[in-house]
Amino acid sequence: MLLHINLGEYYQMVFAMAQHHKYSISEIENMIxxxxxxxxxxxxxxxxxxKDKQ
Structure with missing residues (x-):
């Protein structure tokens, strides 16, 4: 679980999911x-x- 992450790490996670995996920020923030x-x-x-395949 990611309950231990700080606010900066949370925003990095949201950014990565939005930029690299095409989730919208509202989709991410509306998730449980x-x-x-x-x-x-x-x-x-x-x-x-x-990475292992490469």
Whole structure:
């Protein structure tokens, strides 16, 4: 879970999800906190798998 992140890290997460994965900021902010954490975790896992393939 991302309950331990600070405000700056939160905005970095929102920016990454919006810029690189085409979520709108309103979609991200309207997510239930654990839902946002799960999606972000899945994105991080996907990125790591892509790096491993290379």
């Amino acid at each position: 906190p654990y839902e946002r954490d799960l999606y972000f975790g899945m994105i991080v896992d996907w990125i790591e798998k892509q």
